[in-house]
Amino acid sequence: MLHPLHILALCALGGAAHAGPIYKCSTGGKVIYADQPCASGNSTQLDAAPAPDPNAAREAQRQKDLLARLQKERATRDARQAQAARADARANRAAAARQATCASAQQQQSKEQQRLAAEAAKAGGMGKAERDQRALNTARARDAACRQ
Numbered sequence: 001m002l003h004p005l006h007i008l009a010l011c012a013l014g015g016a017a018h019a020g021p022i023y024k025c026s027t028g029g030k031v032i033y034a035d036q037p038c039a040s041g042n043s044t045q046l047d048a049a050p051a052p053d054p055n056a057a058r059e060a061q062r063q064k065d066l067l068a069r070l071q072k073e074r075a076t077r078d079a080r081q082a083q084a085a086r087a088d089a090r091a092n093r094a095a096a097a098r099q100a101t102c103a104s105a106q107q108q109q110s111k112e113q114q115r116l117a118a119e120a121a122k123a124g125g126m127g128k129a130e131r132d133q134r135a136l137n138t139a140r141a142r143d144a145a146c147r148q
Contacts, residue, residue: 020035021035021045021046021047022034022035022045022046023035023036023037023038023043023044023045023046024043024044024045024046025037025038025040025042025043026042027040027042033046098146101146102142102146105141105142105146106142106146108138108142109135109138109139109142112134112135112138113135113138116131116134116135119131
């Protein structure tokens with residue numbers, strides 16, 4: 001896809017519009033130059049090359065420099081966007097891993113609570129403080145894993 005400045009540069013390099021042919025007419029010893037053939041039929045077509053523009057080379061170089069600078073800026077911008085996209089992908093993968101870890105910790109806590117409840121039923125209330133402390137430690141570990 002052409003950038004608008006690229007199109008402008010191409011137009012500027014195109015130069016002036018091409019002039020039409022010039023005719024040299026000789027009538028009664030007089031020489032006349034015209035843009036159309038003479039009515040008398042004794043005309044000679046001349047090659048009319050436009051005069052070279054003394055600033056054309058400088059302008060062409062300026063346009064090339066501008067184009068090179070714009071291409072470099074675009075490449076830099078594209079590289080930054082690609083780097084940002086890679087960083088976003090890494091962050092998304094890390095968030096998904098944390099979410100999976102959190103879900104796993106929640107399942108583990110649920111199983112541990114069921115196991116502790118079954119153990120409490122067997123023990124008849126003995127060691128309740130130890131079971132409560134283990135449940136609290138498991139809950140803290142899960143919360144820490146889910147907060148990251």
